[in-house]
Amino acid sequence: MRDAAHLREDKEGAIFEAALKVITEKGFHRARMSDIARKAGISYGLVYHYYSNKEDLFDAVLNRWWDHLFAILKDVSRGVEDVTSKLRGIIFYFLNTYQDKFELVSIFITEISRSTANLTPRRLERFKSFIALTESVIKEGQDNGVLRNDLKARYLTTIFLGALETFISTMVIANQRIKSNAQKERIADSILEVFINGAKNV
Amino acid sequence: MRDAAHLREDKEGAIFEAALKVITEKGFHRARMSDIARKAGISYGLVYHYYSNKEDLFDAVLNRWWDHLFAILKDVSRGVEDVTSKLRGIIFYFLNTYQDKFELVSIFITEISRSTANLTPRRLERFKSFIALTESVIKEGQDNGVLRNDLKARYLTTIFLGALETFISTMVIANQRIKSNAQKERIADSILEVFINGAKNV
Amino acid sequence: MRDAAHLREDKEGAIFEAALKVITEKGFHRARMSDIARKAGISYGLVYHYYSNKEDLFDAVLNRWWDHLFAILKDVSRGVEDVTSKLRGIIFYFLNTYQDKFELVSIFITEISRSTANLTPRRLERFKSFIALTESVIKEGQDNGVLRNDLKARYLTTIFLGALETFISTMVIANQRIKSNAQKERIADSILEVFINGAKNV
Amino acid sequence: MRDAAHLREDKEGAIFEAALKVITEKGFHRARMSDIARKAGISYGLVYHYYSNKEDLFDAVLNRWWDHLFAILKDVSRGVEDVTSKLRGIIFYFLNTYQDKFELVSIFITEISRSTANLTPRRLERFKSFIALTESVIKEGQDNGVLRNDLKARYLTTIFLGALETFISTMVIANQRIKSNAQKERIADSILEVFINGAKNV
DNA sequence: TATGAATGAGGGTTCATTCAT
């Protein structure tokens, strides 16, 4: 059944998807609202019917990323698995999203993770929360005696996230896609093994 | 003696330094030629006397970074030290530059390392060379039996550079400076220990 | 009985009232059709069912003002009272309307009486008629020997209307309301006394 | 001698004059920056070289009006002449400006005196000052016993300014020009005689 | 009647770049 609400979602979704693509291709700054409208197959003004301005559309994109990520993080941090499994959960969110909607990952890394240009206070807040939650997982590992205690939790967190992000980043720049679950496992294992081995308590 | 050539360097240098600061503060896109001229204390028409356009000025900045980095990498890759020392050499280039000219590091990470928006083919080329050279160091470590062989050299390289970049990146975003050589050693050790432990052949 | 025609008047009236308020608050140019629809509590597409466009709606507002004013002027100019009473009749139309529907007065003064921006030929026509009718009252006073003859009727008219309009205008800008009939009498007397004294034949 | 400073004034002056004309013709809201640039015979962007935005250009126009008016008012209120002469001074500022730069008068009446749409707090301030200064002249006349005391000074002021403004306003709308000094004297006399006669102490 | 999605023509503003002096 295609009712009005359904139609609304169609257009709004089309704009959202178009924004993903255009921002990924050109970066937020170079992405023009007219590009997005054209790619969505709608008129210029309609974008403003669904999103109040460019920043708002950008935030909608970022929220899609953050909302899912925090949902995962919530599960992960509440879970009873060991550190390795929890970190694997984080890694898999990145890799799964990269498979399903690589634009989200690309935009996160390009526009937020390393760029101060677009950092509004609200955006910075979420970014910091993300790091803090990851750090709490690492800290738990240290407290359990699984991870070494002679390095600050924040340092280990940085190293872990850095390795993860750069992996994705390299794939983004090289325009590589994840072709198989096996490849995904291999990447996750590489990151985890190096990190856990290097960071484990001995 | 202050001759014409000397003066030329003065102005050119002033523009260069101003560009570093403005691009670091606002990002390449938001940096206006007029901002740079004002910061350099000259009229903005004069910028075009020394640099043919904004991209050209940007490339001059990037080249400063790359030229020094490749000089280091050349020394490192030709050297006879063990892998750890070589990787330490790379880390120290980042940290030293961060101390002396943190804008160069900031711009590299913000505008190049994670951003596709500014990636011209030429720029991508240098970036790939950098990764390839680092990878050759890692590969050498694998061949020497120091680093584990069950993970692709490219993977290990990515993890290493990711940890390094993210460390710097975190400091850039938090606007932290390196206060002492001791701190620099500590950071280098953290990165290296985790990486080498995780990546070492056992 | 609430039949279709009745409903039509309800909505049309609501739009009309909403237009009055919004145009008064923001001015014609800044008043958006969507503002008016929202204030009327209907969808903005519906406005176009009752009024063919923004100008048409504006004209409806102006006509409400003019139609009543000309009805009064007709009575006044046909009447047998002296000039003072007739002029008092005009003043009271302004003041009464200001009490009942101050938006009409406000819009007249703000958008028509002093503004050339919105003056279409048709609107200018009605404005000129108004001045001409007022002038005929003044002329009658001159012919009767009540008002001085050494000044052109047009001049006296201008002075009279100017004093009147500015009084209202000041109240509009200061957002003052007429609180009592006594106050209304006082204002009318002030204007009339000064004008009649100044303009009376001696 | 036509030096750089002179040239600058040429263009800035041309923009100012063009703004006067376009705003007078179309009203501030309908006046486009591109209209002004075209009328000034310069490129679009150059307007922004001299004025930071449309509001700024508008304020420049208004300031030209206010600065001269307040200079006159200062002289007038400090002078030792009788009320009639002082009020004549105010009337003559309006009429003289109407002769020399009728656009200034037109814009003042159309966009400021009767319009709330463009009233920023700063602009309202100047407007109120103008009224207050005029009122002080009227008050002085009351204190001297020349003007009647049974009406509030504010009422008399309103009547005086209303008559004056409407006179000008009528000429603006009818697109009339003042053809001779004799005509100017006649207008001033009409306003003054009616007002002073009506307002004089008897 | 009634809704609100959809359209697109402006209009203000920015800023890299050119060029006369």
Next chain:
DNA sequence: AATGAATGAACCCTCATTCAT
């Protein structure tokens, strides 16, 4: 070498109006 006036192509956003439902 040096200035900053001058140009004009973008680009974001608004909003009157149309139209499918």
